[in-house]
Amino acid sequence: MWISLLGVILIPLMFTRTTAERASITHIEICDVEVDADIGGDGIRIATWVQESVLLLIAFLGTFHCSATGAKEIGAGLALTHVSLVIALLVQLGRGSLTSADAILGSMIIDSQCSALSMQLVAKETLASRLQVATVLLCQILGLTVLPILVDGFGSGKFATKDCSCVAVFWWGWLSDCSAFAPREMAIFWTYYAYRCVAFLQCCYHSLSNTIQFHDAEKHGTRLEGITYPTMIVSDLEPPNDGMPNDTDSASEDEEFLEQEAKADGSRYPDYPATVSLMYTVYGLFALVSMAAAEIAMRDYGLRPSSQLFSVGQIIGMVVAGATIVRGLFLLTMMLLAGGAGFTWPLSFEVGLEVAGFGPRSRGRTCSYREQGRARAFPRRGTHRMESYDLAISSGKHRTRTNSSLWWLNQTR
Structure with a gap:
């Protein structure tokens, strides 16, 4: 939790300094390019923002009560969105049509979704579903495997095109696909990626160690014995x-x-808090930061979607996000109206x-x-x-x- 509070203070300062640095980069022309709308279009980004924000809100509310709140449903929708985006990037990569702009913006959104997927794994209703725990972890493995491939290819200039030979963005450090650009800070990104892997391993350990106990406690009324979270x-x-x-x-x-x-x-399953750990604050923080970096890149560094909201990929993404969010908010509302939330400090x-x-x-x-x-x-x-x-x-x-x-x-x- 203290990491999250420190990040809330320091991360905005880090991104603020990019304004002055951006103004000083005049020795090289950074061209305006289009991003595939099915990868970085407005619909994809809006769906991701809404899913992550609602999931973070539900995890926060679950800190203070013991009833299920719909995190499982919204998390499942986010997993579908994540896999769809990864597949879209892999298809373009296999066909050789992936551009530098698609690669780096897609990497930012993939990382954001991958980090946000961990938020549902601190909800007891998700931990009680062994299949969803395994599915979410596999989705995260897929995302974390594709992410370094895309970023490394971007940094080496593998995806550069004749129309635009130099794309530069700020994502924890300055990243560019041309050697003439300075400063290039790829080492900072790889440090961040190493942290993401460590955080995933921790999440994976706790999820796999506790899912059977939570499943049995929910289905059969057994006590939550031998869990890695504190025991009531x-x-x-x-x-x-x-x-x-x-x-x-x-x-x-x-x-x-x-x-x-x-x-x-x-303790028994109904007695245990709906959100079992405060680590969701860390996962949510880094998810929102990566999405913020993508928005800054779209706004300040000449990246724009190739079409409006009406492409097939964007519509599908928004429908999946909307359906799961409506389902999750419906469950949350019914719980509050029924007075079943209680309060735990x-x-x-x-x-x-x-x-x-x-x-x-x-x-x-x-x-x-x-x-x-x-x-x-x-x-x-x-x-x-x-x-x-x-x-x-x-x-x-x-x-x-x-x-x-x-x-x-x-x-x-």
């Missing part, structure tokens, strides 16, 4: 004195209860949770157990330091305890 511990044990603090309780009783409770490790992500001095009569709320519950802080086993606690929320006979590896703290009143 939910048990049906009766706490000492019904969870109310009592000065006569002994430390041994508390420790015995926590030891028994730990055997019920793993994500106090601490990926760094653990420490609770100090929790009031004995605070009331809490979880995704599944929305009744007003009684809260009690139990000392950790093996320590009597008053500033370190595991937090326990009890409601009737049900008890929810969050340990130091849990992200979520119930909303307190």
